[in-house]
Amino acid sequence: MTSGAEPLPQQVERWRLLVDHLPALVAYWDRDLRNVVCNAAYLRWFGLTPAQVHGMHIRDLLGAALYCANKPHIDGALAGQHQRFDRVLVTAAGETRHTQAEYIPHLTDEGVAGFFVLVADITEQVEARQDLAAAQSLAGVGGYTIDPVTGTLRLSPEVLAMLGLDPADPSPTMDEYVAAVHPEDRDRVRALRVRAEHGEEYETDYRVLTPDGSVRHVHSRTSRVLGPDGAVVLLRGVMQDETEVQRLADDLATTNRLLTDLIGMLGHDLAQPVTATNGYLEILDQEWDDLDTDERRSLVRRASRTGTRSQGLLADVLALVSIGASSLTTRPxxxxxxxxxxxxxxxxxxxxxxxxxxxxxxxxxxxxxxxxxxxxxxxxxxxxxxxxxxxxxxxxxxxxxxxxxxxxxxxxxxxxxxxxxxxxxxxxxxxxxxxxxxxxxxxxxxxxxxxxxxxxxxxxxxxxxxxxxxxxxxxxxxxxxxxxxxxxxxx
Known part of the structure; x- marks a missing residue:
């Protein structure tokens, strides 16, 4: 032993204290799937004591259902392959937690002697991602990346859903994505693709066609990720679904056109009969004594007809406004x-x-x-x-x-x-x-x-x-x- 070195028992105890204070679950299982050792976090998770766990078969600890789910990873670790996978587990206290587990083979000259287990509680990260995804979905926002060297496109689940694609499916290739762009916008997006492959940033609006044939309006913005040498290694982008915004803008434009057309119609089509009616009445007022009975009746009939025409136009305008405001009611x-x-x-x-x-x-x-x-x-x-x-x-x-x-x-x-x-x-x-x-x-x-x-x-x-x-x-x-x-x- 080197002078001043800590005695082995004390080193072992220090390592045990270190492992016991880790928040992650740490354990070791031999080739027969019997527990050799585990830390305090592992014991707390399953609500057991060291004496209960030591020598226990992993199937008895996990339970039949979870053991069957983990069996392929256990077999992989015993075959010398590093395993990493996610699981939703329920603690002894009844809490549902998200975990990421690693099974690390213990390799010796004679082969695999067992495997180490490292389980991290990633509930907070998963819930944060879920909250972010919910916020992105609510805001109609998602992300994507473009590799300027290979042209590889990766779309987030939010963008895939936005485009009417199954988030569980792989991202489309760049060519497939460009093919889904509205034909009238396709050439412009192709030009942006060339800029992206040269590492350029861009921001634009365009339309895409979803598999069901509907049209979505999207706003896309990219930024560059630079490597140590200053070269562009990745383009990272944000895409926002602006279909509803565009629909509201179209509705507003339609309403403005309706108002403009109504004002124009009132100024032309309604002004004419009103002017004529006033003209007939003015003649009657000024020349009443000079007109014979037939002339008076003729002017009254003309005033009545033009007044009726004005009334009809007003009725049409009221009906048109009611239809446009979806407030038309019927009393049959x-x-x-x-x-x-x-x-x-x-x-x-x-x-x-x-x-x-x-x-x-x-x-x-x-x-x-x-x-x-x-x-x-x-x-x-x-x-x-x-x-x-x-x-x-x-x-x-x-x-x-x-x-x-x-x-x-x-x-x-x-x-x-x-x-x-x-x-x-x-x-x-x-x-x-x-x-x-x-x-x-x-x-x-x-x-x-x-x-x-x-x-x-x-x-x-x-x-x-x-x-x-x-x-x-x-x-x-x-x-x-x-x-x-x-x-x-x-x-």
Whole structure:
């Protein structure tokens, strides 16, 4: 023994004190899987004494289920292979803890004599990662890395989930990721990929297509990780899902466009009839004594018609605002659609043939019914030509109103957006006729709100346009002795 060296028993005791004060679980199991020694943390975890553990088979300590789960790692350690794995364990006190275990083979000249066990309690780290993942998921944020040398891309589980991929699957290759980018943004992302492989930082927005076909808007930002020599060894990035932000921005832009269009419409389409009404009333006021009875009546009728037109436009605006705010309510009742059509004909000043095969009472909000028929007939008067034919009948629990004109019809290119808000054809008669562009949109939305539908048909002879509105038959029927309306004749 070297002079001044600590006696071996004291060294052993010092090592035991050191191991017993480690927070990790430390033990040694021989080749027969019998315990040789373990530290104090190991004993506390399982709630046993040194005498109880010494010589115990590892199966008896772990229990049958945990032993079966760990058996492949035990066999690996006895085969001389270092084992590392994670486990969720329950302590003797009933606490659930996350652990990382290592089985380290004890190699001798004769082979593997046993293995050391080192178990670290990583509960705090796991819970911190879980909290971070939850916060990232809530914020729509995830991380990624790019190896500028190999081009290897690694996406965090949060980014994989953001892109509609299974977090348990491996990250896509860079080529696979670029292929998932929206086609309109793909060239720009390819250029960014080249910059990344040269170790450049970047920040950008683009769109990706998820496997289910939906579009996600993402914001991506990278920063460089430099090696000791100053070279870029890694690009580390953060990606944020901005799909909801983009949706809100689109909704705000749509609302702003709606307000702008409404203001423009009020300033043009509503100003005209109001100005005309005021003009007629002003003539009546200033020239009343100089006008004969027929002239007075004519001016009153004109003022009444322009006032009615203003009232209809205001009703359309209120309906449009309610639809846009998702606050449209219906108060359905039994409504005679023939009577509504007669009134709408007066407003549109149309000469038409109206036929009715059956009682035409629909279960619909009467105000909405008036707006539907008014807009249909005004649309026909503006863009169609005589003769105008309207048929009303009952079919499979619905009242069907079919309007046919003999104008130039709807341009084929305009058919897909014909019922969209503020859409107007740019060719044919529509290009020369003033209009708001939301008449047919209101017809569709008001019909839907009342459980009905509207559609356009190209007549068999290819001339003009035909619109069909279907509304539910009234729940309450007129008295049985009520006369069936006679077919209407040309007006």
């Amino acid at each position: 009742e039994a409504v005679d659609l023939v009577a509504v059509l007669e009134e709408a004909r007066e407003h549109a000043r149309l000469t038409l043939t109206l036929t009715c095969e059956t009682p035409a009472r629909a279960w619909v909000d009467p105000v909405h019914a008036a707006r539907i028929m008014d807009n249909l007939l005004v649309n026909a008067a503006r863009y169609g030509r005589a003769p105008y034919v309207v048929g009303v009948r009952e079919d499979a629990g619905e009242v069907v109103v079919r309007l046919r004109d003999h104008g130039e019809g709807v341009p084929a290119a305009f058919l897909p957006q014909m019922f969209d808000r503020f859409s107007r054809a740019q060719t044919g008669v529509a290009a020369q006729v003033a209009g708001t562009g939301f008449g047919l949109y209101l017809v569709r939305e008001l019909a839907r709100a009342n459980g009905g539908t509207v559609r356009h048909r190209v007549p068999p002879d290819g001339t003009g346009a035909e619109f069909e509105v279907r509304l539910p038959v009234a729940r309450t029927l007129p008295p049985t002795d009520a006369p069936v309306p006679e077919p209407r004749r040309p007006r």
